[in-house]
Amino acid sequence: MITGQETLNNKKHKPLVLSASKLGISKSSINPKALSILKALNKAKYDAYLVGGCVRDLLLGYEPKDFDIATNAHPEQIKAVLPSTRIIGRRFRLAHVHFGREYYEVATFRAPHDSSDDGQVGKEGRIIHDNVYGTIEEDAVRRDFAINALFYDVHNDQVLDFAGGMDDLEKRQLRLIGDPETRYREDPVRMLRAMRFAGKLGLSIEAESEAPIRELAPLLENIAPARLFDEVLKLFHSGQAKSVLELLREYRLFHSLFPLTEKALQQDDDGYFQALINDSLENTDNRINDGLSVTPAFLFAVMLWKPMRQVEAAYREDSYPDPQCMQLAANDVLSSQVRNTAVPRRFSNVTREIWLLQSRFSQKNFRRATQFVENRRFRAAFDFLCLRSIAEQNKELQADAAWWEEFQKVDAERQLEMSKAVPHVKKKRRRKRKGPPKV
Known part of the structure; x- marks a missing residue:
């Protein structure tokens, strides 16, 4: 040899x-x-x-x-x-x-x-x-x-x-x-390819080939964001995304792809964000291995969920109106992410929709609920809600997920009964201030 x-x-x-x-x-x-x-x-x-x-x-x-x-x-x-x-x-x-x-x-x-x-x-x-x-x-x-x-x-x-x-x-x-x-x-992308092949095929990395990776990881920051987006899809739509993520973090490569996500994971004291990512990647792996379709929009919705929520909380503390907080946070986080991986708008727009639709799951008025189920992004948003409810171990989210699961399956008469049984809660309005937080 x-x-x-x-x-x-x-x-x-x-x-x-x-x-x-x-x-x-x-x-x-x-x-x-x-x-x-x-x-x-x-x-x-x-x-x-x-x-x-x-x-x-x-x-x-x-x-x-x-x-x-x-x-x-x-x-x-x-x-x-x-x-x-x-x-x-x-x-x-x-x-x-x-x-x-x-x-x-x-x-x-x-x-x-x-x-x-x-x-x-x-x-x-x-x-x-x-x-x-x-x-x-x-x-x-x-x-x-x-x-x-x-x-x-x-x-x-x-x-x-x-x-x-x-x-x-x-x-x-x-x-x-x-x-x-x-x-x-x-070609620094070879380091990403090493992670993908090792994770996907279950291979070890030969000692000399492994040795310089952590030191050279920052070289990925010189790669065009559009090319890194393509590599992200190959990495996380390989059918072994959970293994790939572990390798990327172990060899300090993940930061160059998702800096906000890496920072959020390091601050994830309760482990909920890691659980959300793990559950999502496992679900993605199962779909790919079963020959079903997946969308990059869902991947980015999961990876950037906690960073977006952190920025949203900062806007809320500055007394921005609730309907604006998530919209502004989504814009900030997605704008930051494209500097590392150039997410095409056809995907980032769907990611934004998945996030913004989360608030609608608390609105169970019969007319609004029936219209919501017909929304073209409902299924993706609902799947995201289900993952959140499991990962965050949140009883309120779990109750919402169960309610909407049943609502989709029953006839209109039962849907109306379900809606009438939900107590109406009036939300408080917040006073608007200037001075957006920085991502």
Whole structure:
């Protein structure tokens, strides 16, 4: 097995060649559209392989979600063979081969960086441009982890291992190819990927690959918020979000993604906020593993709930009217969060709605209640209420959750009876003052 910087410098290293069928994978395991891309490129006399996560997952007995392809064809050559191709990216040019709304990623083999504009590296060692093309051997040892540097040659029924990935799979470990600090500095997101693979696949992190993570964690603050948003979804919609969160906090990476949440967790003396997050992530994991849909809006509603409530309380202390306090707090907290992870408005708006609708669960007037159940965000808001009632061990919230659970199931006559049985409570108004609190 080749390891460390020696691997990166050894361009002529011959791979370990294994029979794919003997390892338990075959063409029947491959998405037909991905297979058609491989065949088209091979027919045009280009080399093309399945690579990365899909090969790893097939070897581990999982069903791959994505089928990534690596080839010696350049993006323009891929487009010439497959006209439905769209070439994307500046920092890392890729070919997306489209089948209607669906697409498959095809990348040209990369080589080590040079001093040209196509291979720029920043002052801190971060890759700025990554468009230096090379051979399969060079491409393999430039990949992040050894278990992601396995190539599946469908045409010849072979798995090619250039960096000891098969050995790592047997050891159930995650190991960076090359010098860990250098590789993390090239792309700090690799630290997040380490957490995701370790949590999702139940892998240990090899000692040398683990050592620099805590020290280098602040480098994530230099990553574009839009990219970190994408990574957050991968981390927490992996089907093992609870394990991933524990790892992120253990290695001091969570703060760069959710600084307000990390601060709130450190102040969570009663443990209610941690319980809310744990219950929510467990629910999310169950839905994903059952093949059900999840929304990023709910994730952010949970993660930012306590920070928002803290700001809301500050507005209330300044005698702002109750209806405004949560709205102002939601705006402040979401505006702060997008500086770390650029949450698109289509999600942040739903997060805000989930929060603001919580107050309506105390309003059980028959007309308002029937209208509320028809609200398009009712289900998400109700699920959030149920999680709160359990995590906070709040009897009043639990009573509300039980009331609304029944209200949704009974007929109109019973709904009217339920509403009439609820005592009416008149709320006090607060005097408005200026001077909003700071997040």
